[in-house]
Amino acid sequence: MEAAEYDLAYFRSNGFHRRACVVCGSPFWTLGDHDRCQEAPCRDYGFLGHPVFRRPYALREMREAFLGFFEHRGHTRLRRYPTVARWRNDVFFTQASIYDFQPWVTSGAIPPPANPLTISQPVLRFIDLEEVGRSGRHLTLFEMLAHHAFNRPDHEVYFKERTVELCHELFTAELGAPATGLTYKEEVWEGGGNLGPSLSVGLAGLEVATLVFMEYVRDGERLKPMPLTVVDTGYGLERLVWASQGTRTAYEAVFAGEYDELRRSFPPRETAILIDHARALNFLLTDGVVPSNGKEGYFARLLLRRMLRLLSKVPEAPSLVAILDRSGRELARDYPEIGEHRDDLARVVEAEIERYREALERARQTIRRQDAKYRAEGSRATEEDLLRWYDSLGVPPDVAVEELSQPPAIPEDFYARVAARHESERPTTDYVDASEGFPEVPASVPGTEVLYYLDPYTVAFEAHVVHVDGPFVVLERTYFYPTGGGQVADRGHLGDLEVIDVGRKGPHVLHRLERAAPWHPGDRVRGRIDPRRRTQLMQHHTATHLLNGALREVLGPHVWQAGAHKAPELARIDVTHFRSPSADELRRVDRLINAVVRENRPVKSYFESRTEAERRFGFTLYQGGAVPGKELRIVEIEGFDVEACGGTHCTHTSEVGAIQLVDVERIQDGIVRLSFASGERALELREEHEATLKEAARRLGVPPEKLPEGIDRLLGEVEESRKVAKARTRGDLEGMATSLLADPTRTAAVGPTTIIAATVDLDRAGLTELSRILSRADGRVVLLASEREGKGTLFAGSTASGVSALALIEQSRAVFQAKGGGNPSAATAVGEPGEPLQRALGAAREAARQAAGG
RNA sequence: GGGCACGUAGAUCAGCGGAAGAUCGCUGCUUUCGCAAAGCAGAGGUCGGGGGUUCAAAUCCCCCCGUGUCCA
Secondary structure: OOHHHHOOHHHHHOOOEEEEOOOOOOEEEEOOOOOOOOEOOOOOOOOOOOOOOOOOOOHHHHHHHHHHHHHOOOOEEEOOOOOEOOOOOOOOEOOOHHHHHOOOOOOOOOOOOOOOEEEEEEEEOHHHHHHOOOOOOOOOEEEEEEEEEEEEOOEOOOOHHHHHHHHHHHHHHHOOOOHHHEEEEEEEEEEOOEEEEEEEEEEOEEEEEEEEEEEEEEEOOEEEEEEEEEEEEEEEHHHHHHHHHOOOOHHHHHOHHHHHHHHOOOOHHHHHHHHHHHHHHHHHHHOOOOOOOOHHHHHHHHHHHHHHHHHHOOOOOOOHHHHHHHHHHHHHOOOHHHHOOHHHHHHHHHHHHHHHHHHHHHHHHHHHHHHHHHHHOOOOOOHHHHHHHHHHHOOOHHHHHHOOOOOOOOOOOHHHHHHHHOOOOOOOOOOOOOOOOOOOOOOOOOOOEEOOOOOOOOOEEEEEEEEEEOOEEEEOEEOOOOOEOOEOOOOEEEOOEEEEEEEEEOOEEEEEEOOOOOOOOOOEEEEEEOHHHHHHHHHHHHHHHHHHHHHHHHHOOOOOEEEEEEOOOOEEEEEEOOOOOOHHHHHHHHHHHHHHHHOOOEEEEEEEEHHHHHHHHOHHHOOOOOOOOOEEEEEEEOOOEEEEOOOOOOOEHHHHOOEEEEEEEEEEOOEEEEEEEEHHHHHHHHHHHHHHHHHHHHHHOOOHHHHHHHHHHHHHHHHHHHHHHHHHHHHHHHHHHHHHHOOOOOEEEEOOEEEEEEEEOOOHHHHHHHHHHHOOOOOEEEEEEEEEOOEEEEEEEEOOOOOOHHHHHHHHHHHHOOEEEEEOOEEEEEEOOOHHHHHHHHHHHHHHHHHOOO
């Protein structure tokens, strides 16, 4: 970044001077007389015991002071976004306030919900997990205070000058910090292909804010200006509170009452961890994360289990649920949604606690068994075992050690070594953008007016062509629905050409034709949408909302949509839930959705301001992920389900017709997938199922309602005949054994040993079985030859002491060029059939005779 | 999304290239007025599914499916 990027008129005209920090070397701007930037580690904390602001602020007061300050200066205050970034596929969690507006707002595809705006966004930083409680300031969840402005060439809100002015005024005039205490350090921010200058604001040793100016797109070595420049600021709410109070750690300042309560049972570090994790969990669980073994759910599990481990060491400590509840009540004062479903949240947590208990118990058993084994062989468990057990069984090393008679020392760097085990792993992403395969449209082409929102029933229309690119056509307006929101695209015709796909690229809807379009911008074309497909998709989409609403009703409000797909043949919805729904739960869901269909409730689709919609319906609106924009499209099934959704929907529930659940599966821990069909497709499926049922019944020769009994009878018969066959085979073998033993040409006694040698016609299993029967008594040597599929098998079995079946086989193997082996009591070789096999049998018999002492 | 571990009798698990096992539970018999207990006998297994390697696979390799766990 060039120095000119930071050389602001604001700095110049207000007497700031530019210095270079003598410690880190970075240039910074300040009104004070500092030789170093005012951030750790370049200088020590100067606020401990000496608060830097006018007065101490509690968390709530500081948040209000910030948001109020910016509100009075023309910013619109926004409510927080969910902490789970469902609208993005590259991250799990909202890690900064700007995440709320990426990618659509920052890319310019969709206007911001307000401009400029201010927000306090709870964000998660799991990278700091180990530092929580240790550093005195780190948290897995903190609130990022921010003011954002989005500047288009035709509409400049504000950029660097005003941003710095606002920031400086906030800290000095509003909060009362000494103007000379602040330093604005020059830095470069880069992320997601964008970059720009940034200023890091230091005060008394704390980095209190970062002011980022997203300005350029990286294009190889060169930098190109962005069409939309963005002011991205971040102020750590908890740090500001801390600085205002000057307590020893940030936790004491931020969590005052809770901290003191838990401090009675726990040391400072554990207290901080428990409070931090409880706070993070309250947000995560409220926002629909169900603890699981992967993805975002794992982080909830991680926090929960860490808490459980700490709690297990202090018997008189409050329960996990009690701590969560205490924290939740505190949070609910500012974020009422967190207090709304306390019982449900407790149920999710209890289920998870039970799982952990079971997992640990299983693991302990495994370790105990391994320990017994080690003891038996005179060895002992190693550090490597501890690592492996943690990795594969989830047993923390201190727990594992409890089960070992001779435990190894727990390595100091245990968790670092766990990390090292995972180093070589390369995560892959196979995400496919819905608009992939669709070409870019020049920005000069006017955006498409989408009409399916307003009227999903119109399937024929006329419109002017505004852009053609081979088979891709953009119209001024269209009724064709592009793939999005889990709903596949419409099909149909433009003119005489078939529309094979429809996609959305920013403000444009692209129709993909079977071949290159013959039209030019300005031509008027007629569009016809395949009405059957459209109807089916509408039914499936509305049915998805019905199902989602019913699942929340029946299973609990922790249920969130975690994905959905609506195709003409079948639809599916993935929801968060901690176990497979029971048959009874599914039956209740089925009853409920079909009842709502029968009641023929209106399904209203309309646009409403984000603020108003969130006020009325809350965060559960964002089932398909948060949708940026000032206006949300709301799809409301009256009195049942409300979601922000851009899909095409029926206007009354009865249009959905029948809904048929097809399959329910747990696609991963914490996620349940329901496949279903509605409308015509549901009837078709029902017919298919019925036909299958009838056909099965016909083949079994029973009426359909007797099918289960019929199958039981059939299975019984199969089992019976299997037994009979087995008994018969066994009987046959018994008979063979008896006649062989009675046959003097095949049986020879050598002292106490009886040698039986015979050629039979049996498969491998038969030879083994016959040998077993023949060698029920001690002192038997059995030699069996058999030919099958052009190969000769020689089997030897022995219960005679001093006669090794394996030795007999080894001695006769060469005679018929056989391969084989075995053990002293049974051995096999396979080689040439016919005469060589017979000679081998003779050789083996001779060897047996000698071994038996004859 | 990736790594690792695990799927063997109704349950808990052993076996980890050579003739499928243990414990509990189950059935029958003995003993008892009866129960419990004990003793004896017995039933119960396509060793998760599918390919491959091998004379021989529960065991080794590959691919699925399921479960657990750790890491992102």
